[in-house]
Amino acid sequence: MLMSWAAFAAISVLWSLLTYSLAFGDGGWFLGGVGFGFFDSADRDRPDTRVPEHAFMAFQLAFAAVTAAVVSGSVAGKVTLSAWITFTLLWHTLVYVPLARWVWHPAGWLNARGVLDFAGGLVVEGNSGVSGFVLAALVGWQARRAAAARGVPPGAAPPRGAHSVLLILLGAGLLHFGWLGFNAGSAIAAGYTASRAFLNTHLAASAGIAGFAAAEALWGGAGGCCGGRWGRGQPTAVGAATGVIVGLVAITPACGYVSQMASLAIGFFASLIAYLMEHSLHALTGVEDVLNAFSGHGVGGLFGIVCVGLFASKLEDSPTDGLFKGNAGLLGTQLLGVAVCVVTAAGGTTVAWAITCAGFWVMGADPLVAPESAEDVDQALLKGEYAWGDLTGAAVN
Numbered sequence: 001m002l003m004s005w006a007a008f009a010a011i012s013v014l015w016s017l018l019t020y021s022l023a024f025g026d027g028g029w030f031l032g033g034v035g036f037g038f039f040d041s042a043d044r045d046r047p048d049t050r051v052p053e054h055a056f057m058a059f060q061l062a063f064a065a066v067t068a069a070v071v072s073g074s075v076a077g078k079v080t081l082s083a084w085i086t087f088t089l090l091w092h093t094l095v096y097v098p099l100a101r102w103v104w105h106p107a108g109w110l111n112a113r114g115v116l117d118f119a120g121g122l123v124v125e126g127n128s129g130v131s132g133f134v135l136a137a138l139v140g141w142q143a144r145r146a147a148a149a150r151g152v153p154p155g156a157a158p159p160r161g162a163h164s165v166l167l168i169l170l171g172a173g174l175l176h177f178g179w180l181g182f183n184a185g186s187a188i189a190a191g192y193t194a195s196r197a198f199l200n201t202h203l204a205a206s207a208g209i210a211g212f213a214a215a216e217a218l219w220g221g222a223g224g225c226c227g228g229r230w231g232r233g234q235p236t237a238v239g240a241a242t243g244v245i246v247g248l249v250a251i252t253p254a255c256g257y258v259s260q261m262a263s264l265a266i267g268f269f270a271s272l273i274a275y276l277m278e279h280s281l282h283a284l285t286g287v288e289d290v291l292n293a294f295s296g297h298g299v300g301g302l303f304g305i306v307c308v309g310l311f312a313s314k315l316e317d318s319p320t321d322g323l324f325k326g327n328a329g330l331l332g333t334q335l336l337g338v339a340v341c342v343v344t345a346a347g348g349t350t351v352a353w354a355i356t357c358a359g360f361w362v363m364g365a366d367p368l369v370a371p372e373s374a375e376d377v378d379q380a381l382l383k384g385e386y387a388w389g390d391l392t393g394a395a396v397n
Helices: 002-024 053-075 081-104 109-113 121-149 165-185 192-219 237-251 260-278 281-285 293-311 328-362 374-382
Strands: none
Touching: 002 053, 002 081, 053 081, 053 121, 053 165, 053 293, 081 109, 081 121, 081 328, 109 328, 121 237, 121 293, 121 328, 165 192, 165 237, 192 237, 192 260, 237 260, 237 293, 260 293, 293 328
8 A cells, every 4th residue: 555655656757747748748759858847737728628727737746646556566565665665667758658648649650550458458558567577586586585685495485474355345336436536537538438437337347247256157167277177166255346347447548449248358358368367377387477467457458459459449539440341451559568577567667677686786785575483484484384276366256
């Protein structure tokens, strides 16, 4: 929680001083200029809209801040607050701002190429998921090296506390409600497109619950999808909450471009994919993504971007048709956007964390959270009381 609030506060200040101008100010295909630096909500509307500039700036600030908050979930409890704030400001400038410019500003090069992202499948969801996964991998590697230096064998991990089902359900409900405003508001006008996005968002979230419940019932038996008994599982409340989030994530880039039937399909199948990814990612990679930012947000957002290339229809509000309407070119364009997002997020996150660590090491500080009692934790690890698979988090069943 504290890391999320810290991200909101730090990015709010930097956004108003400089980065809003770099993302949405007048300028070229790569970045905007500094004309909107030290933001002043002068008496002007956003070009080609009837929305005041300060309202648009605040709306986009919410996207920027929440994206960093999602990244924090991958390393919750693992890095110090000061290291997190330092990293957040660097990552926001190096990764989020360029992607927002390229995808959402008319002068951005991906926008000019025809990449469609209605409300943040690339800029917010795919970006935060990939960035969170890369950051978790880097932090995990450092933590294992530090543990090895204390004599803890490879394959051990510190214990993590249990999650609260009540808080998970409350959080999912609040997100479901707030997400309607994010997606519908991305139309930047009250009209057909906003109402279409609103309805599609809710339908995909509902289908996401059904998809995750079906996955739990099919693959949630003893041992789960990796060796369990098919059809012996049972839907759970946490699974329903997870399905809501995955459905919301997946429809985010597509909600203004596709039909209601497509929205139901997107939410349902995104949840199936997210379930499989959530229950196999650690076994495949060894990376502890604490709150499953990659399997929920990253995979869901990028899946939604691809679905735009499949389901987009001029009968909705899309500027072009997708593959299922006979236009294979849009799918190729969307895949280009996915590739650029993954490369930018992975590379920028690595650079931002490297700079953060270098700065802390120069000052003789450690960017990682030290165990409250290193000796007690090490003894538990050496006794084999905890292993990498013994993890629980707010988004883990």
